[in-house]
Amino acid sequence: MSWRTRSNLAWLRALPGIAADEPLASRTSFGIGGPADFFLELARPEAIEKGIDGCRERGIPYLLLGAGTNLLVADRGVEGLVIRVVNREHEVEGTRVRAGAGLKMMRLARIVADANLRGFEFAIGVPGTVGGAVYQDAGCWGKELREVLVEAEGFVPLKGALVVSATVQLQRGDGEEAKQLMAKLTRERNETQPIKTKNCGSVFKNPPGDSAGRLVQAAGLKGAREGAAVVSTLHGNFIVNEGAATAADTLRLIERVMVEVKRRFGIQLEPEVEMVGRWS
Ligand SMILES: Cc1cc2nc3c(=O)[nH]c(=O)nc-3n(C[C@H](O)[C@H](O)[C@H](O)COP(=O)(O)OP(=O)(O)OC[C@H]3O[C@@H](n4cnc5c(N)ncnc54)[C@H](O)[C@@H]3O)c2cc1C
Structure with missing residues (x-):
């Protein structure tokens, strides 16, 4: 059953400070992805706990967001409530x-x-x-x-x-x-590291005893591109968003790198970046 019942939507809309269809791309370092169905910034721990408890009781999906520096948000956005945690004391x-x-x-x-x-x-x-x-x-x-x-x-x-x-x-x-x-x-x-261009830090975990950046470089993939998502020429374990990269471009590039590294070296890279939202 969908969580989008009339009473759940009424509960969400009554939360103080709530925003609907809130863009998330600008809240991630990658600058990619669609909106959150509902979005709240909360500083008081009790308010965050209350928000999470409310979602759990009602079966509403939720996602905690920090600075968004390890996330790839799907183009179709994130289901339910995204809570950005902003207590900075x-x-x-x-x-x-x-x-x-x-x-x-x-x-x-x-x-x-x-x-x-x-x-x-x-x-x-x-x-x-x-x-x-x-x-x-x-x-x-x-x-x-x-x-x-x-x-x-x-x-x-x-x-x-x-x-x-x-x-x-x-x-x-x-x-x-x-x-x-x-x-x-x-x-x-x-x-x-390409810190001046939008990115999500290391895209892949380092496999035991090796470095993902070295493997990507050795596979000749630096500079590989899908749309505006490009494997950094500075560091093989970074993908940069040259401006208008979509999550679909980026995922295609991630998968291409994984397939090529596996084919060349028999090593299965695993993404370090967390993919969130509606991918299917
Ligand atoms: C240029 C660049 C360089 C980087 N270098 C490094 C590095 O050297 N080492 C390293 O470890 N990482 C590095 N990262 C990745 C990233 O900064 C870390 O993974 C960081 O810990 C993510 O924190 P965040 O607040 O951005 O989390 P987000 O990206 O917002 O979220 C990541 C995960 O944490 C969860 N989360 C966020 N806040 C909370 C909370 N309060 N409670 C529970 N869960 C929460 C989210 O739900 C999500 O699952 C780099 C990233 C970039 C862009």
């Missing part, structure tokens, strides 16, 4: 820092350095939110969030665990040195 207590799920990891990296704490510099390479980073155990330059994470506050319904905030344990140190290291890491990244 933070609190430094000694060597522990607690941050709201909606705070960007890069911003938190700077807050941590300002507090003369070390051990979070890697986060300058993760453009997503704290919530998205906990959900995916984000990492960069050989360090993963789980190595410093001491607590993730949230709640776990049957499907779609909500992260409300995270606490990380760091060490005292020189904040200026942390900033210099982050500036150096950012410069290096800017030289090796």
Whole structure:
């Protein structure tokens, strides 16, 4: 049975701040995809929990959205309710820092350095939110969030665990040195990744003992194109949206890369980017 009953639609339309048919492309780093049937930005954890509970009770599909930096949204958009988590508070207590799920990891990296704490510099390479980073155990330059994470506050319904905030344990140190290291890491990244063009970060997971970017390059696929979706000539594990790429173009390119890498090297690449919405 469809979730689009009269009473469900009335419930959704009565939620304060709700928008219908809200474009999502501009809320993702890829800049691709159709609208959310319904869309809400929520900062108060209780409001987010209430929204999720309401959806579950009524059988309404929902999706939590952070900064949209690891998503490929389908051209036909996302069914049900998309909740963008925007609680961005933070609190430094000694060597522990607690941050709201909606705070960007890069911003938190700077807050941590300002507090003369070390051990979070890697986060300058993760453009997503704290919530998205906990959900995916984000990492960069050989360090993963789980190595410093001491607590993730949230709640776990049957499907779609909500992260409300995270606490990380760091060490005292020189904040200026942390900033210099982050500036150096950012410069290096800017030289090796197509950060000026719309993208979703790494498209594929690295297979054990190898790198997806190396395999894509070795298969001669740098520069391969489907419509306006192009395998970056700078880094084989990035697909860039040259302007008007559709989700269908991008999926075709992802599948083409997977088929070609499998044919050439016998290795099955797996997407790292999460595909959400109505694909069929
Ligand atoms: C240029 C670029 C470079 C990148 N480099 C890296 C890198 O070095 N390392 C790395 O790990 N990643 C990298 N990424 C990918 C991305 O930044 C991370 O995966 C990040 O953790 C995604 O966070 P987000 O807020 O954007 O999540 P979204 O893309 O918005 O969502 C991703 C998933 O997280 C879930 N989610 C979001 N918020 C919450 C929440 N509060 N509670 C529960 N679930 C939630 C969503 O439902 C979805 O399933 C890169 C991306 C880009 C564009």
